[in-house]
Amino acid sequence: MIDRVELWIVIFGMGLGSFGLRFMFTGFIGDRNLPPWVLRHLRYTAVAVLPGLVAPLVMWPAATNGQTDLPRLIAAIATLGLGYFTKNVIVAICGGAATLAFGLLFLG
Numbered sequence: 001m002i003d004r005v006e007l008w009i010v011i012f013g014m015g016l017g018s019f020g021l022r023f024m025f026t027g028f029i030g031d032r033n034l035p036p037w038v039l040r041h042l043r044y045t046a047v048a049v050l051p052g053l054v055a056p057l058v059m060w061p062a063a064t065n066g067q068t069d070l071p072r073l074i075a076a077i078a079t080l081g082l083g084y085f086t087k088n089v090i091v092a093i094c095g096g097a098a099t100l101a102f103g104l105l106f107l108g
Helices: 004-028 036-042 045-059 070-086 089-103
Strands: none
Touching: 045 070, 070 089
């Protein structure tokens, strides 16, 4: 069990760190033009973050006590395929959710 004081120190520190990272872009360089190479790399931030958030939910889902299962893997592959071929995030998300909910979990 974590001590309350230690918990609040960690929460406060994480808040300061998060604020500091955001302030670097908005406070220090918010009114300046960024070089084209920086802007090109910033476009891929969401593409890098979203798989990092979703991958643990696909590989070690809480619904199966951390065991990888075929329906979630197939739904993730369907989402990836739809996103690649349609270039539409909403279609990919809805298609993957439909694959998981109606196609695999309902039938399985």
